[in-house]
Amino acid sequence: MPIYADLLGLRPDAHGIAPIPGTQARLAVLPLGDGAIELLEPTEKDSPLGRYLERRGEGFYSLSVQVNNLQSALKNLQSKGIRPFPGETPHNAWLHPRDTHGMPIELTENSPQ
Numbered sequence: 001m002p003i004y005a006d007l008l009g010l011r012p013d014a015h016g017i018a019p020i021p022g023t024q025a026r027l028a029v030l031p032l033g034d035g036a037i038e039l040l041e042p043t044e045k046d047s048p049l050g051r052y053l054e055r056r057g058e059g060f061y062s063l064s065v066q067v068n069n070l071q072s073a074l075k076n077l078q079s080k081g082i083r084p085f086p087g088e089t090p091h092n093a094w095l096h097p098r099d100t101h102g103m104p105i106e107l108t109e110n111s112p113q
Helices: 002-007 048-056 070-079
Strands: 017-019 025-032 035-042 063-067 084-089 092-095 105-109
Touching: 035 048, 063 070, 070 084, 070 092, 070 105
Parallel strands: 063 105
Antiparallel strands: 017 025, 025 035, 084 092, 092 105
16 A cells, blocks of 8 residues: 555545455555556455465456446457456456466446446
């Protein structure tokens, strides 16, 4: 959090730093333009997130991109050899990290206006 606050002047949204129900983690959402940076922190060292950080260290975990039409975006990416990761929902899909240089990328369909 300090690098985002001290260097970039970003502060958590109105929810502050809050526990994520059903997990052993807490979340801070830092608004940034039309998007946001989400920071996760384990509350238990032996949690899934704690073990992940122990193995891989701090850094970006994933990138989330909003798209207007999820199925169209997936079809376009698949034509370029980018596979979705199993577990797609009607409004959300992950791209396989093996196809994106190790970065998990989430596609989220915009809600209709």
